[in-house]
Amino acid sequence: MANKASKGKLYLIPSTLGDSPPLEVLPISIKRAIESIDHYVVENEKTARHFIKKISPRKSQPSLQLFALNKFTDASEIPTFLDPCLNGFDVGILSEAGCPGVADPGAAVVRIAHENQIQVVPLVGPSSILLALMASGLNGQNFAFNGYLPIDSSERKKEIKRLEKKSREEQQSQIFIETPYRNNKLLEELQRTLAGSTMVCVASDITLPSEFIRTETVASWKNVVVDLHKRPTIFIIQA
Numbered sequence: 001m002a003n004k005a006s007k008g009k010l011y012l013i014p015s016t017l018g019d020s021p022p023l024e025v026l027p028i029s030i031k032r033a034i035e036s037i038d039h040y041v042v043e044n045e046k047t048a049r050h051f052i053k054k055i056s057p058r059k060s061q062p063s064l065q066l067f068a069l070n071k072f073t074d075a076s077e078i079p080t081f082l083d084p085c086l087n088g089f090d091v092g093i094l095s096e097a098g099c100p101g102v103a104d105p106g107a108a109v110v111r112i113a114h115e116n117q118i119q120v121v122p123l124v125g126p127s128s129i130l131l132a133l134m135a136s137g138l139n140g141q142n143f144a145f146n147g148y149l150p151i152d153s154s155e156r157k158k159e160i161k162r163l164e165k166k167s168r169e170e171q172q173s174q175i176f177i178e179t180p181y182r183n184n185k186l187l188e189e190l191q192r193t194l195a196g197s198t199m200v201c202v203a204s205d206i207t208l209p210s211e212f213i214r215t216e217t218v219a220s221w222k223n224v225v226v227d228l229h230k231r232p233t234i235f236i237i238q239a
Contacts, residue, residue, distance in 0.1 A: 008085035014125020132203035132234035143173035168239035183228035201236040
């Protein structure tokens with residue numbers, strides 16, 4: 001329902017990190033938000049509708065208005081995603097996995113909301129980055145998320161060395177990710193490139209039944225057998 005007397009709010013709605021029962025990892029506030037919001041900014045309409053239906057089976061799907069925010073979205077369209085807010089309706093940014101705006105699209109919409117004095121409401125939900133850091137035993141007081149490493153092998157090796165040096169000098173945990181089908185190759189490269197005493201945390205399939213989280217020195221990782229192929233994985237190093 002619209003509130004013509006004021007602007008709607010922009011809700012940042014986390015989703016599950018995989019195919020797990022939503023209400024096992026998401027608080028009831030997510031269900032309440034989805035049941036009251038009909039306008040959404042999403043990456044993929046099909047998966048978004050499926051998630052909304054799992055959270056709120058009785059919600060009318062035809063009443064939903066979904067705006068696509070992905071690599072094909074024209075930047076000039078993005079401000080229009082918040083038109084419902086200007087007309088008094090709440091809008092939700094729904095992540096494909098984890099938290100909107102954190103290693104995930106959404107920041108551009110949030111920035112426009114602030115420019116238009118639209119209240120932004122972040123909701124609690126799983127972030128693979130923070131959950132991995134929490135479980136790693138590495139420095140959670142000083143850390144950096146670096147996204148993806150370079151694809152070129154020589155550039156990637158230089159970046160790994162640079163992050164290790166930065167970690168040692170600043171006592172900072174360095175967090176990064178890889179395309180899931182290249183995870184095994186990256187772990188092998190970390191073992192070849194990093195010092196034997198550098199700590200490495202590998203956190204895969206977080207919150208799923210197949211969850212694997214382990215922190216070892218590089219020297220010890222050489223004795224660990226694990227298959228990370230096509231498993232969403234967070235890597236953290238600390239020298």
